[in-house]
Amino acid sequence: MNSFTFKGGIHPYEGKKLTMDKPVETYLPKGEMVYPLIQHIGAPAKPLVKKGDSVLAGQKIAEAAGFVSANIHSSVSGTVKGIEPRLTVGGNKVDSIIIESDGKQESVEYQGNDKALDELSSEEILDRIREAGIVGMGGAGFPTHVKLSPKNKDSIDTILVNGSECEPYLTSDYRRMIEEPEKIIEGLRLVLCLFPNASGLIAVENNKPKAIETLKDKIKDTERIQVHVLKTKYPQGAERQLIYANTKRYINSSMLPADARCIVLNIDTVIAVYEAVRLGIPLIDRVVTVTGDAIANPQNYKVLLGTNIQELIDAAGGYRNGEPEKIISGGPMMGKALFSTNTPVVKGSSAILCMQEDQVSASKPSPCIRCGRCVAVCPGRVIPSKLATLAERGKLDEFVKQDGMECCECGCCSYICPAKRHLTQTIAATRKAILASRKK
Amino acid sequence: MNEWKMISSSPHVRHEDSTSSIMLDVLIALLPASIIGVNNFGFPAFLLILICIAACVGTEWLFQYLTKRTITIGDFSAVVTGLLLALNLPPSLPWWMAVLGSVFAILVVKQLFGGIGQNFMNPALAARCFLLLSFSKAMTTFSYDAVTTATPLALLKSGESVDVFRMFMGSTAGTIGETSAAALLIGGIYLIVKRVIDIRIPLAYIGSFSVCILLYSLIGRGEIDLTFLAAHLCGGGLMLGAIFMATDYVTSPITPKGRLIYGVILGILTFVLRSPWNPTLAAEGVSYSILCGNLLVPIIERFTVPKSFGKGAEKLE
Numbered sequence: 001m002n003s004f005t006f007k008g009g010i011h012p013y014e015g016k017k018l019t020m021d022k023p024v025e026t027y028l029p030k031g032e033m034v035y036p037l038i039q040h041i042g043a044p045a046k047p048l049v050k051k052g053d054s055v056l057a058g059q060k061i062a063e064a065a066g067f068v069s070a071n072i073h074s075s076v077s078g079t080v081k082g083i084e085p086r087l088t089v090g091g092n093k094v095d096s097i098i099i100e101s102d103g104k105q106e107s108v109e110y111q112g113n114d115k116a117l118d119e120l121s122s123e124e125i126l127d128r129i130r131e132a133g134i135v136g137m138g139g140a141g142f143p144t145h146v147k148l149s150p151k152n153k154d155s156i157d158t159i160l161v162n163g164s165e166c167e168p169y170l171t172s173d174y175r176r177m178i179e180e181p182e183k184i185i186e187g188l189r190l191v192l193c194l195f196p197n198a199s200g201l202i203a204v205e206n207n208k209p210k211a212i213e214t215l216k217d218k219i220k221d222t223e224r225i226q227v228h229v230l231k232t233k234y235p236q237g238a239e240r241q242l243i244y245a246n247t248k249r250y251i252n253s254s255m256l257p258a259d260a261r262c263i264v265l266n267i268d269t270v271i272a273v274y275e276a277v278r279l280g281i282p283l284i285d286r287v288v289t290v291t292g293d294a295i296a297n298p299q300n301y302k303v304l305l306g307t308n309i310q311e312l313i314d315a316a317g318g319y320r321n322g323e324p325e326k327i328i329s330g331g332p333m334m335g336k337a338l339f340s341t342n343t344p345v346v347k348g349s350s351a352i353l354c355m356q357e358d359q360v361s362a363s364k365p366s367p368c369i370r371c372g373r374c375v376a377v378c379p380g381r382v383i384p385s386k387l388a389t390l391a392e393r394g395k396l397d398e399f400v401k402q403d404g405m406e407c408c409e410c411g412c413c414s415y416i417c418p419a420k421r422h423l424t425q426t427i428a429a430t431r432k433a434i435l436a437s438r439k440k
Numbered sequence: 441m442n443e444w445k446m447i448s449s450s451p452h453v454r455h456e457d458s459t460s461s462i463m464l465d466v467l468i469a470l471l472p473a474s475i476i477g478v479n480n481f482g483f484p485a486f487l488l489i490l491i492c493i494a495a496c497v498g499t500e501w502l503f504q505y506l507t508k509r510t511i512t513i514g515d516f517s518a519v520v521t522g523l524l525l526a527l528n529l530p531p532s533l534p535w536w537m538a539v540l541g542s543v544f545a546i547l548v549v550k551q552l553f554g555g556i557g558q559n560f561m562n563p564a565l566a567a568r569c570f571l572l573l574s575f576s577k578a579m580t581t582f583s584y585d586a587v588t589t590a591t592p593l594a595l596l597k598s599g600e601s602v603d604v605f606r607m608f609m610g611s612t613a614g615t616i617g618e619t620s621a622a623a624l625l626i627g628g629i630y631l632i633v634k635r636v637i638d639i640r641i642p643l644a645y646i647g648s649f650s651v652c653i654l655l656y657s658l659i660g661r662g663e664i665d666l667t668f669l670a671a672h673l674c675g676g677g678l679m680l681g682a683i684f685m686a687t688d689y690v691t692s693p694i695t696p697k698g699r700l701i702y703g704v705i706l707g708i709l710t711f712v713l714r715s716p717w718n719p720t721l722a723a724e725g726v727s728y729s730i731l732c733g734n735l736l737v738p739i740i741e742r743f744t745v746p747k748s749f750g751k752g753a754e755k756l757e
């Protein structure tokens with residue numbers, strides 16, 4: 001049953017053994033909490049609190065500024081210390097609400113909802129999702145209520161829950177699939193209420209047999225939901241490749257999944273939907289894998305958003321064998337290298353990866369030998385070596401003509417290049433520049 | 441301290457293969473053919489291999505030293521060129537001709553066009569053809585067991601019979617590395633298993649050439665002559681060319697479809713050059729075909745650009 005896959009891709013060292021058998025532990029933060037007002041695509045949220053206010057856990061502290069934006073809630077009870085620019089994982093400073101926790105975790109009264117599925121209206125579900133500030137938790141941070149309100153609502157036929165977790169080292173989705181399968185299934189059933197003609201697919205790579213078994217067992221008596229077993233390969237979970245693997249439909253960079261009658265949701269996101277709609281709990285926590293060969297006790301943590309990353313690293317026993325050379329927020333393929341660990345966990349943080357050695361700085365780029373490996377692995381089916389050369393020479397028109405904008409920046413070409421060229425990096429930088437100039 | 445200096449954009453991991461590890465793999469794959477060559481032709485063959493490698497590496501180092509460029513002999517690509525050139529030379533070739541060929545390969549064909557990755561022709565093959573044109577007598581005098589003799593392919597051409605098994609094993613006259621199809625195939629399998637070369641090129645090359653030969657024997661003599669085919673496959677450096685020369689990264693297409701087309705073109709060209717309509721050049725069909733193919737690579741690539749993922753996809757309402 002390995003028919004669900006795509007062409008290209010790579011098999012990097014998985015590193016999942018470090019944490020895949022470690023049950024999720026809840027971590028309660030000690031220090032101050034930081035809530036950046038940008039944790040999503042779209043306009044920054046507008047603060048609703050000011051310095052000196054006391055807040056409760058689950059209280060809305062910033063509200064969405066426009067349709068494509070998201071609310072932000074406090075994850076602790078305590079006092080607002082101020083609103084000031086703070087460093088985020090992206091490396092830039094973003095206005096953030098700082099809250100001093102009182103350690104009591106007093107929360108607002110959550111309004112649950114246990115109506116039967118057919119009594120819930122679409123508005124009710126979408127309202128609760130919007131109110132809870134849910135965004136895509138795979139990293140992109142697209143507001144979920146927007147994603148769930150496509151124009152062609154009735155023609156959507158597939159809701160894909162992305163359980164592929166193809167990034168090396170990450171095990172947070174895996175643990176949630178094993179530990180909280182009911183929440184995933186109930187969350188998916190709630191989403192299916194919005195799309196009367198759709199069926200739900202939970203897509204899992206075949207290197208997670210336990211998760212597949214658990215989910216299959218739990219959906220036995222559930223209508224409209226199936227589990228798809230995907231071939232283990234990076235980037236199986238990339239949106240376009242995932243849609244193709246499961247439905248054989250193509251979308252390109254100028255299309256949305258809805259154009260292929262699909263909606264793609266992350267595991268964490270679906271659970272957040274469940275918690276928001278059924279329990280009335282806004283998005284205030286997530287599961288983060290703290291791992292890597294430089295971490296003393298690699299672990300999966302349920303973490304309150306706003307928790308300091310250094311604190312989490314210390315909770316995992318700190319470093320082993322001295323300071324790591326590189327710390328990454330996310331996985332090694334698409335994660336962001338951290339300039340400082342004094343940054344908060346946000347809605348899109350899936351992992352903290354600490355590596356003893358940085359493989360990138362250990363190798364020096366040399367001339368392309370035209371081996372064609374980048375072409376063979378590129379899931380976007382472009383010619384990375386050529387695009388990078390065009391980008392280096394500033395030939396932007398030709399770059400666009402050669403489908404440079406179709407690159408999804410998955411990193412396969414840089415990974416495989418024997419000449420160690422920074423292909424993805426060069427292409428990504430040029431794409432960013434072109435996109436920015438288009439916006440003007 | 442919680443600030444880090446190692447900042448770079450993703451991805452943060454790299455595959456262990458590097459340019460030098462790939463070149464080492466090619467050298468390993470050439471070992472069986474080199475050993476058979478030295479075993480067949482003795483110490484002169486061994487010496488010629490050493491001379492070519494030393495001259496290639498030396499030329500690259502000297503050029504880069506004099507022009508104050510980064511020294512790249514550590515990537516072993518010059519070693520590969522030297523070994524490939526030696527395997528393409530008759531064992532009796534005077535040493536200074538081999539040196540001249542090596543200098544031509546590295547200096548003229550490789551470095552003057554920008555070094556590794558920039559040459560538009562296979563350096564070893566270009567040097568072989570340069571030597572053929574300059575010293576055609578020395579380059580086409582072959583001997584086996586100290587007896588000067590024609591190569592099997594030349595014998596085949598003049599209508600004489602050949603021993604296909606001996607050709608397969610390599611106990612015939614020829615250049616140092618071309619005689620044993622068996623040794624070359626072992627090297628080829630190693631490269632394919634290690635994913636150093638793409639099977640498309642040798643497959644399309646040998647496949648299209650075989651089809652041409654079979655059609656030729658079918659039309660010409662009314663029968664499918666498999667012995668004739670086997671002799672053609674084992675002789676004239678076809679295996680050496682198809683496995684090690686045509687698959688040279690720099691001078692072959694990088695697109696998957698382009699590689700198939702390139703292989704087919706080489707097969708047809710080799711057949712045409714070896715066919716009776718061409719009375720000369722019997723043994724050099726492979727070399728000239730690949731050099732011609734090298735020149736066609738930019739055009740082939742241009743017309744075989746893969747369709748990007750989702751290009752032309754239609755929005756479903």
